[in-house]
Amino acid sequence: MQTPKQGQKGGSAPAAADPEAEAIAAIEKSGGSVRPIAQNDDRKEVSFYLQGAAIKDADIAPVAQLKKVAYLHLGKTSVTDAGLSAIKGLTDLEQLHLEGTKITDKGLANLKDLKKLTYLNVYNTGVTDAGLAQLSGLTALKSLYVWQSKVTPEGVKKLKASLPNCQIVNGWDLEAKPAAAPADKPAEKPADKAKQ
Secondary structure, three states, X not given: OOOOOOOOXXXXXXXXXXXHHHHHHHHHHOOOEEEEEEOOEEEEEEEOHHHHHHOOHXXXXXXXXXXXXXXXXXXXXXXXXXXXXXXXXXXXXXXEEOOOOOOOHXXXXXXXXXXOOOEEEOOOOOOOHHHHHOOOOOOOOXXXXXXXXXXXXXXXXXXXXXXXXXXXXXXXXXOOOOOOOOOOOOOOOHHHHHHO
Protein backbone atom coordinates (compact mmCIF):
# COMPACT_ATOMS: atom_id res chain seq x y z
CA MET A 1 0.00 0.00 0.00
CA GLN A 2 1.34 3.42 -0.96
CA THR A 3 1.57 6.30 1.46
CA PRO A 4 -0.15 9.45 0.16
CA LYS A 5 2.20 12.22 -0.87
CA GLN A 6 2.18 15.65 0.66
CA GLY A 7 -0.78 17.70 -0.56
CA GLN A 8 -2.90 14.60 -1.32
CA LYS A 9 -5.88 13.54 0.74
CA GLY A 10 -5.02 11.17 3.51
CA GLY A 11 -1.65 12.84 4.23
CA SER A 12 -0.43 13.53 7.71
CA ALA A 13 -2.82 15.44 9.96
CA PRO A 14 -2.04 19.08 10.68
CA ALA A 15 -0.28 19.74 13.96
CA ALA A 16 -2.67 20.05 16.87
CA ALA A 17 -3.46 23.64 17.77
CA ASP A 18 -1.88 25.06 20.91
CA PRO A 19 -4.74 25.37 23.44
CA GLU A 20 -2.91 28.07 25.40
CA ALA A 21 -2.32 30.21 22.28
CA GLU A 22 -5.98 29.80 21.35
CA ALA A 23 -7.03 30.83 24.87
CA ILE A 24 -4.83 33.94 24.75
CA ALA A 25 -6.30 34.88 21.36
CA ALA A 26 -9.85 34.48 22.73
CA ILE A 27 -9.04 36.56 25.82
CA GLU A 28 -7.53 39.32 23.70
CA LYS A 29 -10.46 39.22 21.27
CA SER A 30 -12.84 39.96 24.16
CA GLY A 31 -10.65 42.89 25.23
CA GLY A 32 -8.65 41.20 27.97
CA SER A 33 -4.88 41.06 28.19
CA VAL A 34 -2.37 38.34 29.01
CA ARG A 35 1.21 39.28 29.80
CA PRO A 36 4.15 37.93 31.77
CA ILE A 37 4.45 39.39 35.27
CA ALA A 38 8.18 39.98 34.80
CA GLN A 39 10.86 39.56 32.15
CA ASN A 40 12.46 36.53 33.80
CA ASP A 41 9.22 35.01 35.09
CA ASP A 42 6.93 32.87 32.95
CA ARG A 43 3.95 33.36 35.26
CA LYS A 44 1.11 35.39 33.75
CA GLU A 45 -1.13 38.31 34.63
CA VAL A 46 -4.58 38.20 33.03
CA SER A 47 -6.71 41.32 33.14
CA PHE A 48 -10.24 42.14 32.02
CA TYR A 49 -10.44 45.22 34.22
CA LEU A 50 -10.49 47.84 31.45
CA GLN A 51 -13.44 46.20 29.68
CA GLY A 52 -15.69 46.48 32.74
CA ALA A 53 -19.29 45.28 32.59
CA ALA A 54 -18.90 44.13 28.98
CA ILE A 55 -17.00 41.05 30.24
CA LYS A 56 -19.31 38.11 30.92
CA ASP A 57 -18.72 34.57 32.17
CA ALA A 58 -18.10 33.23 28.65
CA ASP A 59 -15.31 35.77 28.14
CA ILE A 60 -13.29 34.45 31.08
CA ALA A 61 -13.78 30.76 30.27
CA PRO A 62 -10.56 30.60 28.15
CA VAL A 63 -8.54 31.48 31.27
CA ALA A 64 -8.97 27.85 32.35
CA GLN A 65 -6.68 26.80 29.47
CA LEU A 66 -3.75 28.92 30.66
CA LYS A 67 -0.86 27.69 32.75
CA LYS A 68 0.95 29.65 35.46
CA VAL A 69 -1.62 32.42 35.93
CA ALA A 70 -0.47 34.33 39.03
CA TYR A 71 -2.66 37.47 38.84
CA LEU A 72 -6.25 37.66 37.61
CA HIS A 73 -8.13 40.95 37.43
CA LEU A 74 -11.90 40.54 37.06
CA GLY A 75 -12.87 43.65 39.05
CA LYS A 76 -15.91 45.62 37.84
CA THR A 77 -16.81 43.00 35.23
CA SER A 78 -20.15 41.20 34.93
CA VAL A 79 -18.65 37.88 36.05
CA THR A 80 -20.99 35.74 38.17
CA ASP A 81 -20.61 32.72 40.41
CA ALA A 82 -20.95 30.42 37.39
CA GLY A 83 -18.01 32.13 35.70
CA LEU A 84 -15.72 31.43 38.63
CA SER A 85 -15.84 27.73 37.81
CA ALA A 86 -13.36 28.59 35.02
CA ILE A 87 -10.70 29.57 37.53
CA LYS A 88 -10.94 26.79 40.09
CA GLY A 89 -8.09 24.91 38.39
CA LEU A 90 -5.69 27.88 38.44
CA THR A 91 -3.62 26.49 41.29
CA ASP A 92 -0.78 29.00 40.74
CA LEU A 93 -3.10 31.96 41.28
CA GLU A 94 -1.78 34.41 43.89
CA GLN A 95 -3.91 37.52 43.40
CA LEU A 96 -7.60 37.68 42.49
CA HIS A 97 -9.60 40.86 42.00
CA LEU A 98 -13.37 40.36 42.17
CA GLU A 99 -14.36 43.80 43.45
CA GLY A 100 -17.57 45.22 42.06
CA THR A 101 -18.71 41.91 40.50
CA LYS A 102 -21.88 39.84 40.99
CA ILE A 103 -20.00 37.23 43.03
CA THR A 104 -21.70 35.64 46.05
CA ASP A 105 -20.86 32.89 48.52
CA LYS A 106 -21.65 30.25 45.90
CA GLY A 107 -18.85 31.51 43.67
CA LEU A 108 -16.29 31.50 46.45
CA ALA A 109 -16.64 27.72 46.65
CA ASN A 110 -14.53 27.65 43.46
CA LEU A 111 -11.59 29.20 45.32
CA LYS A 112 -11.15 26.51 47.97
CA ASP A 113 -8.25 24.78 46.20
CA LEU A 114 -6.31 27.94 45.30
CA LYS A 115 -3.75 27.32 48.03
CA LYS A 116 -1.25 29.93 46.74
CA LEU A 117 -3.78 32.76 46.88
CA THR A 118 -2.30 35.63 48.93
CA TYR A 119 -4.64 38.48 47.90
CA LEU A 120 -8.41 38.49 47.38
CA ASN A 121 -10.65 41.49 46.85
CA VAL A 122 -14.43 40.99 47.19
CA TYR A 123 -15.22 44.66 47.90
CA ASN A 124 -18.77 45.63 46.92
CA THR A 125 -19.99 42.08 46.22
CA GLY A 126 -22.75 39.85 47.61
CA VAL A 127 -20.33 37.81 49.74
CA THR A 128 -21.51 37.06 53.30
CA ASP A 129 -20.04 35.38 56.37
CA ALA A 130 -20.88 31.98 54.85
CA GLY A 131 -18.63 32.82 51.90
CA LEU A 132 -15.79 33.85 54.18
CA ALA A 133 -16.02 30.51 55.96
CA GLN A 134 -15.16 28.80 52.66
CA LEU A 135 -11.84 30.64 52.62
CA SER A 136 -10.62 29.27 55.94
CA GLY A 137 -8.34 26.71 54.26
CA LEU A 138 -6.46 29.32 52.22
CA THR A 139 -3.56 29.58 54.65
CA ALA A 140 -1.38 31.64 52.27
CA LEU A 141 -4.00 34.42 52.19
CA LYS A 142 -2.42 37.63 53.52
CA SER A 143 -4.83 40.36 52.31
CA LEU A 144 -8.61 40.17 52.04
CA TYR A 145 -10.82 43.13 51.20
CA VAL A 146 -14.49 42.76 52.20
CA TRP A 147 -15.61 46.38 52.53
CA GLN A 148 -19.15 47.09 51.29
CA SER A 149 -19.92 43.39 51.04
CA LYS A 150 -22.46 41.60 53.24
CA VAL A 151 -19.79 40.38 55.65
CA THR A 152 -20.35 41.16 59.33
CA PRO A 153 -17.82 41.86 62.10
CA GLU A 154 -18.62 38.39 63.50
CA GLY A 155 -17.73 36.75 60.16
CA VAL A 156 -14.44 38.65 60.04
CA LYS A 157 -13.66 37.54 63.60
CA LYS A 158 -14.30 33.87 62.75
CA LEU A 159 -12.12 33.95 59.63
CA LYS A 160 -9.38 35.80 61.50
CA ALA A 161 -9.33 32.91 63.99
CA SER A 162 -8.63 30.49 61.10
CA LEU A 163 -6.26 32.81 59.25
CA PRO A 164 -4.44 34.85 61.91
CA ASN A 165 -1.83 36.12 59.42
CA CYS A 166 -4.43 37.54 57.06
CA GLN A 167 -5.16 41.26 57.12
CA ILE A 168 -8.91 41.61 56.59
CA VAL A 169 -9.92 45.10 55.51
CA ASN A 170 -13.57 45.59 56.26
CA GLY A 171 -13.75 49.37 56.03
CA TRP A 172 -15.61 49.76 59.31
CA ASP A 173 -12.54 51.20 60.93
CA LEU A 174 -12.15 53.57 57.98
CA GLU A 175 -15.52 55.29 58.42
CA ALA A 176 -15.33 59.08 58.59
CA LYS A 177 -15.35 60.47 62.08
CA PRO A 178 -16.86 63.88 62.86
CA ALA A 179 -14.22 66.56 62.67
CA ALA A 180 -13.53 68.53 65.83
CA ALA A 181 -13.97 72.28 65.65
CA PRO A 182 -10.67 74.10 65.28
CA ALA A 183 -9.50 75.28 68.68
CA ASP A 184 -7.35 78.20 67.52
CA LYS A 185 -10.08 80.25 65.79
CA PRO A 186 -12.77 81.79 67.99
CA ALA A 187 -16.34 81.55 66.81
CA GLU A 188 -17.58 84.56 64.85
CA LYS A 189 -19.87 86.88 66.79
CA PRO A 190 -23.25 87.82 65.33
CA ALA A 191 -22.33 91.52 65.61
CA ASP A 192 -19.25 90.92 63.42
CA LYS A 193 -21.42 89.38 60.70
CA ALA A 194 -23.65 92.45 60.64
CA LYS A 195 -20.66 94.76 59.97
CA GLN A 196 -19.72 92.84 56.82
